[in-house]
Amino acid sequence: MKEIIKNILKKAGIYYSMQGRYRSFLFYGNVLLTRIKYSKYKGSGFTCNFCGNKYKIFAPGYASEEDSPALKKYKVIAGNGESVYCPYCGSTCRERLVLQMLIEKIDCENKKILHLSPEKQIFDFLKKRSVVITADIEPGFYKLIDKNIIYADAGNLPFENEAFDIVIGNHIMEHIPEDTVAMKEIFRVLKPTGKAVVQIPFSEIIPGTIEEPYISDSKKQSELFGQKDHVRIYSLDDYINRLSKAGLTVNYIPPEKLREWSKYAIQPREGFFDCVKS
Numbered sequence: 001m002k003e004i005i006k007n008i009l010k011k012a013g014i015y016y017s018m019q020g021r022y023r024s025f026l027f028y029g030n031v032l033l034t035r036i037k038y039s040k041y042k043g044s045g046f047t048c049n050f051c052g053n054k055y056k057i058f059a060p061g062y063a064s065e066e067d068s069p070a071l072k073k074y075k076v077i078a079g080n081g082e083s084v085y086c087p088y089c090g091s092t093c094r095e096r097l098v099l100q101m102l103i104e105k106i107d108c109e110n111k112k113i114l115h116l117s118p119e120k121q122i123f124d125f126l127k128k129r130s131v132v133i134t135a136d137i138e139p140g141f142y143k144l145i146d147k148n149i150i151y152a153d154a155g156n157l158p159f160e161n162e163a164f165d166i167v168i169g170n171h172i173m174e175h176i177p178e179d180t181v182a183m184k185e186i187f188r189v190l191k192p193t194g195k196a197v198v199q200i201p202f203s204e205i206i207p208g209t210i211e212e213p214y215i216s217d218s219k220k221q222s223e224l225f226g227q228k229d230h231v232r233i234y235s236l237d238d239y240i241n242r243l244s245k246a247g248l249t250v251n252y253i254p255p256e257k258l259r260e261w262s263k264y265a266i267q268p269r270e271g272f273f274d275c276v277k278s
């Protein structure tokens with residue numbers, strides 16, 4: 001029944017916008033509750049680089065029961081665990097890592113930026129500084145973040161060669177069946193010396209990427225990849241290899257080098273894929 005209703009709404013073209021509104025409603029509801037619950041933890045310790053609020057602890061974000069076994073088995077660095085959400089603004093650890101990289105290491109002033117599957121707070125940061133075009137294969141889902149978002153398939157981006165200084169596609173590759181095509185597209189639309197921000201969940205203990213690119217069974221995807229809409233778990237080395245083959249020069253900055261950022265409650269084991277078109 002649920003699937004039938006879903007398909008009717010999809011055919012009517014309103015499923016993803018409804019889902020976007022619903023998610024946003026849940027998000028702001030949770031933020032309000034967390035603010036109240038964590039008000040007693042206000043003080044020194046962690047700082048949110050988005051809103052500037054300081055707390056002794058941040059809110060945890062644990063994986064669901066269905067997703068946990070695969071994530072645990074392969075020790076996937078996926079954005080779950082303790083100190084995930086800022087209790088005040090709801091930013092996540094992986095968004096705070098990207099923001100810090102944008103503040104300190106990637107010049108975002110007066111640039112032309114493509115932001116795929118945009119995260120609200122990162123988009124808000126960028127649009128104050130640069131021209132930002134947002135795009136997704138389901139733009140309706142993101143209309144509340146940017147009303148001007150356009151339709152784009154990451155495997156066939158509707159932009160000229162060398163159109164952007166920066167392309168951000170944060171945690172998208174693990175969803176895309178033909179990820180290497182999307183990587184080549186990002187390379188194509190970047191200007192020479194342009195930067196790509198393409199973080200993903202990954203494992204350091206598997207010898208190669210585990211994937212079933214054309215799987216379409218959410219239960220199985222949770223079981224195999226630790227999220228119902230993922231089609232793979234990357235191994236760290238293979239991900240770097242795929243990006244390199246697409247033409248990008250990848251400098252993986254390991255988490256040890258980012259330790260000074262631990263005050264922002266970023267994931268202790270997540271490094272940064274610093275990608276440049278050189």
Ligand SMILES: [Zn+2]
Binds near residue numbers: 049052087
């Ligand atoms: Zn915050």
